[in-house]
Amino acid sequence: MSSFDVLVAGGGIVGMAAALDLAREGRSVVIVDEGRHSGTTANAGSLHIQMQSRFIRMYPEQVADLERSLPLYPAGAARWRELEAELGADMEIRSCGGLMVAEDAEQFAFLADKCARERRLGLDVHMLERAELARTAPYLGDAVHGAELCVEEGKLNPLKANEAIRTTLQALGVQRLDETVITALSPAGHGIEARLSHRSGHRSLTAGQLILAAGSGTGQLAAMLGVAIPTGAEPLHVNVTEATAPLIGHLVQHAERMITMKQLGAGQVVIGGGWPARFTGPEEFPAVDPASMIGNLSLAQHIVPRLGALRVIRTWAGVNTTTDGQCVLGNLPGHDNVFAAVPGDAGYTLGPLVGRVAAALAMGRDPGHDIARFTPSRFAAPA
Amino acid sequence: MSDRLTITFEGRMLGARPGQSLGAALAAAGEHALRHTSGGDCRGMFCGMGVCQECLVTVDGAPNQRACMVKVADGMVVHRQAAPGETPTARVGAAPILFADLATRSADVLVIGGGAGGLSAALAARSCGLDVLLLDERQTAGGQYYKQPSEALKVGPLDRQQRDGSVLRQRCEAAGVRIIDGAETFAALDASSVMATHAGRTAVYRARAMVIATGAYERAVPIPGWTLPGVMTTGALQTLWRSHRALPGRRILIAGNGPLNLQVACEVMAAGTDVVAVAEAADMLGPARLGAALRMAMQDPALTTTGIALMARAWRGGAKLLFGQVARAISAVEGGLQVELGNAKGGHGERFVVDAVALGYGFQPSNELLRALGARHDFDPGIRALRTVRTRECETTVPNLFAVGDACGLGGAPAALEEGQIAGLAIAERLGASPPAGVSADAAHRRLQRHRRFQTALWHLYDAPSPGLSLADDATLICRCEQISKGTLIAAMADGEPSIGAVKRRTRAGMGRCQGRYCGPLIAAHLADATGRPLHEHALFAPRAPVKPVTISDLVGGSSS
Numbered sequence: 015m016s017s018f019d020v021l022v023a024g025g026g027i028v029g030m031a032a033a034l035d036l037a038r039e040g041r042s043v044v045i046v047d048e049g050r051h052s053g054t055t056a057n058a059g060s061l062h063i064q065m066q067s068r069f070i071r072m073y074p075e076q077v078a079d080l081e082r083s084l085p086l087y088p089a090g091a092a093r094w095r096e097l098e099a100e101l102g103a104d105m106e107i108r109s110c111g112g113l114m115v116a117e118d119a120e121q122f123a124f125l126a127d128k129c130a131r132e133r134r135l136g137l138d139v140h141m142l143e144r145a146e147l148a149r150t151a152p153y154l155g156d157a158v159h160g161a162e163l164c165v166e167e168g169k170l171n172p173l174k175a176n177e178a179i180r181t182t183l184q185a186l187g188v189q190r191l192d193e194t195v196i197t198a199l200s201p202a203g204h205g206i207e208a209r210l211s212h213r214s215g216h217r218s219l220t221a222g223q224l225i226l227a228a229g230s231g232t233g234q235l236a237a238m239l240g241v242a243i244p245t246g247a248e249p250l251h252v253n254v255t256e257a258t259a260p261l262i263g264h265l266v267q268h269a270e271r272m273i274t275m276k277q278l279g280a281g282q283v284v285i286g287g288g289w290p291a292r293f294t295g296p297e298e299f300p301a302v303d304p305a306s307m308i309g310n311l312s313l314a315q316h317i318v319p320r321l322g323a324l325r326v327i328r329t330w331a332g333v334n335t336t337t338d339g340q341c342v343l344g345n346l347p348g349h350d351n352v353f354a355a356v357p358g359d360a361g362y363t364l365g366p367l368v369g370r371v372a373a374a375l376a377m378g379r380d381p382g383h384d385i386a387r388f389t390p391s392r393f394a395a396p397a
Numbered sequence: 398m399s400d401r402l403t404i405t406f407e408g409r410m411l412g413a414r415p416g417q418s419l420g421a422a423l424a425a426a427g428e429h430a431l432r433h434t435s436g437g438d439c440r441g442m443f444c445g446m447g448v449c450q451e452c453l454v455t456v457d458g459a460p461n462q463r464a465c466m467v468k469v470a471d472g473m474v475v476h477r478q479a480a481p482g483e484t485p486t487a488r489v490g491a492a493p494i495l496f497a498d499l500a501t502r503s504a505d506v507l508v509i510g511g512g513a514g515g516l517s518a519a520l521a522a523r524s525c526g527l528d529v530l531l532l533d534e535r536q537t538a539g540g541q542y543y544k545q546p547s548e549a550l551k552v553g554p555l556d557r558q559q560r561d562g563s564v565l566r567q568r569c570e571a572a573g574v575r576i577i578d579g580a581e582t583f584a585a586l587d588a589s590s591v592m593a594t595h596a597g598r599t600a601v602y603r604a605r606a607m608v609i610a611t612g613a614y615e616r617a618v619p620i621p622g623w624t625l626p627g628v629m630t631t632g633a634l635q636t637l638w639r640s641h642r643a644l645p646g647r648r649i650l651i652a653g654n655g656p657l658n659l660q661v662a663c664e665v666m667a668a669g670t671d672v673v674a675v676a677e678a679a680d681m682l683g684p685a686r687l688g689a690a691l692r693m694a695m696q697d698p699a700l701t702t703t704g705i706a707l708m709a710r711a712w713r714g715g716a717k718l719l720f721g722q723v724a725r726a727i728s729a730v731e732g733g734l735q736v737e738l739g740n741a742k743g744g745h746g747e748r749f750v751v752d753a754v755a756l757g758y759g760f761q762p763s764n765e766l767l768r769a770l771g772a773r774h775d776f777d778p779g780i781r782a783l784r785t786v787r788t789r790e791c792e793t794t795v796p797n798l799f800a801v802g803d804a805c806g807l808g809g810a811p812a813a814l815e816e817g818q819i820a821g822l823a824i825a826e827r828l829g830a831s832p833p834a835g836v837s838a839d840a841a842h843r844r845l846q847r848h849r850r851f852q853t854a855l856w857h858l859y860d861a862p863s864p865g866l867s868l869a870d871d872a873t874l875i876c877r878c879e880q881i882s883k884g885t886l887i888a889a890m891a892d893g894e895p896s897i898g899a900v901k902r903r904t905r906a907g908m909g910r911c912q913g914r915y916c917g918p919l920i921a922a923h924l925a926d927a928t929g930r931p932l933h934e935h936a937l938f939a940p941r942a943p944v945k946p947v948t949i950s951d952l953v954g955g956s957s958s
């Protein structure tokens with residue numbers, strides 16, 4: 015039976031980032047990935063920082079938590095910029111600024127209030143009235159009344175980022191077992207034993223430590239160790255247009271409706287923002303819901319009318335992880351050597367940071383952030 | 398001349414004929430280079446049927462227009478599309494809508510695609526009294542076999558295939574089939590409803606049963622130089638002449654595999670071009686082929702005779718017929734395109750300098766809507782493509798979803814006609830309608846068996862190993878849209894045992910405007926070979942809406958002002 019210092023369950027952005035730090039510190043690491051539901055291979059590449067007003071409206075009771083999580087986001091974006099430099103890779107990271115647009119005075123006032131709170135929490139945000147906005151973002155249409163600008167927000171190209179990290183891990187000798195299902199986890203001596211199943215057969219391995227970074231599959235793995243973590247799987251839809259000359263300079267969102275828009279380096283515009291996809295078949299394969307194309311894209315051309323002339327050439331569906339909106343990060347209750355690492359909302363933005371914190375915990379080091387609030391034990395049923 | 402139109406292309410005045418496509422007018426004027434790539438090359442018309450997206454031009458300021466699909470109009474100002482193109486200024490978009498706001502049109506039966514298969518299914522269902530709606534993306538339905546020319550073109554007497562098509566269409570119309578030309582189906586919602594754009598609007602079309610008859614497009618075989626302007630598919634060359642009365646040059650070389658090449662050679666020779674050579678990859682004169690030829694003759698003596706007559710005509714017309722030969726490389730030279738022929742396994746053969754090259758390696762089924770709906774498909778090594786799993790009545794594994802014609806397995810036009818009738822009658826029975834007295838599907842079934850035997854023998858006659866990626870060199874682009882070379886792809890495919898989706902994400906192959914239609918099957922076949930795993934439906938790119946690129950303003954109903 016092979017044995018490793020650390021088993022990372024889940025090879026999305028969090029698992030890869032954790033493995034990177036561990037391998038760099040000389041730990042032997044194996045990543046086991048089921049290859050089913052993933053946000054990392056399907057996300058829209060927004061680096062989110064300001065609070066998403068849609069959540070504030072939908073879950074007003076979570077606002078306090080959202081505000082407390084806020085400092086993580088600029089740190090997450092900063093970690094991405096560092097990572098790009100460390101790996102010497104072009105991930106097309108741009109701190110281009112993010113605009114959240116308002117269509118009327120009421121929405122503008124709502125954003126102004128949010129902006130004031132975010133400033134108090136240290137974000138570099140300010141409000142742009144129509145005239146100033148027209149100078150900053152001339153591509154926006156007449157329907158837009160004003161916007162909140164978050165200077166540090168931006169975007170990246172997830173395809174390039176994932177590939178750069180994957181090949182770095184390969185070069186560092188991190189083993190990756192893809193399309194491999196973890197069928198059982200159990201404490202073994204001072205470590206953990208995992209039973210695995212692959213189409214080529216079954217095997218087991220042991221590891222001193224285990225990081226649960228399986229996104230929406232984390233709850234199921236934690237349950238194998240008798241711990242409840244309520245991760246949910248949310249299928250979401252993304253559209254992409256044919257390439258066009260530089261048009262949209264910012265990450266664009268809306269004060270009230272679900273949308274994110276940004277332009278990639280090669281000119282395509284990625285349009286997403288949380289429109290639903292659906293699960294199909296017994297494998298629950300995420301499939302696009304053509305209805306989402308209509309709602310999402312009609313909103314896009316309403317805000318940026320020049321998009322109307324472009325064709326949408328691709329759509330895809332990916333699986334987002336839902337929690338209570340916040341990260342699940344820390345020791346699994348009752349298991350000293352097992353750590354949960356699930357990012358909160360906008361999990362790709364947070365991925366490298368959350369992975370780094372998990373790696374630090376596994377190495378017994380100071381994670382450098384106050385993560386007490388994110389402890390998995392918050393879900394334990396009160397005794 | 399009143400029947401001549403004038404357009405400008407890059408500032409040059411060109412004449413055109415009413416009813417022609419813009420691409421045909423440009424080709425006739427010798428303008429093959431239509432769009433710039435970000436890599437600094439130019440591309441031209443490749444498929445001629447709206448699939449490859451290589452012919453993009455800017456028309457009167459609007460970018461991303463497919464020259465092969467746009468009807469030419471007097472005074473059009475046309476430019477090569479820059480990489481990437483500019484979008485026109487616009488300040489006001491349409492009010493946002495939701496899916497539920499879309500208009501809905503209903504019928505008993507919905508038929509997607511108006512080629513031989515679709516028209517025949519529509520007619521059969523209509524003859525039983527059902528309300529039938531047929532959507533076809535072309536300006537004039539008819540499909541690839543009937544190739545209906547625009548009326549405005551006044552082509553003079555139609556050829557036999559066109560006449561048959563025109564008669565079938567008239568019968569459909571007279572019977573009351575509601576045909577909507579120019580309606581692009583871009584998404585299937587469920588077994589009985591789709592979304593389609595028509596005249597700048599999107600609607601949901603619903604029915605009690607649906608027939609998918611979307612036909613096929615041509616298979617890609619990459620060789621060095623295949624992305625040069627002036628290199629197109631054999632079907633594109635055929636469409637230029639038969640539907641648009643345009644020829645892409647005086648000297649033409651045709652190479653590939655399959656019966657269409659010789660037929661098109663004869664068609665364009667009759668039109669006055671000089672077909673310098675036809676290279677056929679199959680060694681058809683080999684003794685082993687005799688049996689196949691005899692079986693064909695037994696099933697359909699008339700068609701077989703036509704085939705032999707075609708060969709004789711091509712040869713008499715001065716074309717060199719070279720069997721067991723393929724085009725190995727194309728390069729741009731002074732005065733045209735130089736094509737080097739050779740044996741598929743290597744070795745250098747004759748060289749020719751021509752104005753245009755047509756490459757035809759057979760077809761790929763357009764089964765995207767079927768696959769997106771979850772209809773099961775099996776890989777058929779005989780046709781090297783997926784075949785839709787169907788009942789004898791042409792119903793797929795999804796209840797009330799029927800499929801006919803080349804979309805489900807490359808059976809040829811005569812088989813598509815019979816399948817259409819069989820499906821139409823089966824649907825009528827399913828929906829409780831009865832056929833006119835004396836009509837039954839029995840005769841259609843008998844004829845279908847005969848066509849299928851003929852088709853099988855035909856494939857045996859033309860059997861040749863699939864070149865796949867073997868004729869390409871490391872720098873040859875396999876994904877034309879995203880400009881991904883064979884070398885890059887091979888490296889990505891050799892790293893672990895990636896799925897086709899992982900190869901796509903690593904390289905961007907298949908992410909461009911043609912939606913992976915040309916590189917997808919090649920990558921899938923290569924991965925299957927490399928891993929020793931058989932090809933299957935999930936080994937190809939996952940089919941997703943939109944199955945054709947769709948303009949965003951069309952989705953919202955009206956265009957932005």
Ligand SMILES: Cc1cc2nc3c(=O)[nH]c(=O)nc-3n(C[C@H](O)[C@H](O)[C@H](O)COP(=O)(O)OP(=O)(O)OC[C@H]3O[C@@H](n4cnc5c(N)ncnc54)[C@H](O)[C@@H]3O)c2cc1C
Nearest residue numbers: 024026027028048049053054058060229231360361362363
């Ligand atoms: C369509 C879409 C768009 C998004 N856009 C953005 C965006 O623009 N910006 C942003 O910040 N965030 C975005 N997100 C969210 C973001 O993608 C995710 O939050 C983030 O990728 C989560 O990373 P992760 O590593 O925690 O999990 P995942 O990326 O989900 O990875 C989990 C991995 O674990 C594996 N796994 C699951 N269960 C098991 C198991 N039982 N055993 C072994 N392996 C298992 C999976 O195969 C997967 O590879 C988007 C999400 C979606 C779906």
Ligand SMILES: Cc1cc2nc3c(=O)[nH]c(=O)nc-3n(C[C@H](O)[C@H](O)[C@H](O)COP(=O)(O)OP(=O)(O)OC[C@H]3O[C@@H](n4cnc5c(N)ncnc54)[C@H](O)[C@@H]3O)c2cc1C
Nearest residue numbers: 510512513514534540541542582611612632802803809810
């Ligand atoms: C370029 C080309 C040339 C060919 N030339 C010949 C020939 O000369 N002789 C011969 O025997 N065979 C020829 N074939 C083979 C021929 O296609 C078939 O044998 C025959 O046409 C099959 O009929 P069908 O009804 O299945 O498909 P088709 O005739 O191809 O008809 C399919 C129809 O569906 C429409 N369609 C496709 N997708 C959509 C969509 N998403 N929304 C709306 N409409 C859609 C198309 O516009 C088309 O009209 C050719 C094939 C191709 C691709």
Ligand code: FES
Nearest residue numbers: 445447449450465
């Ligand atoms: S030539 Fe116009 S799309 Fe292929």
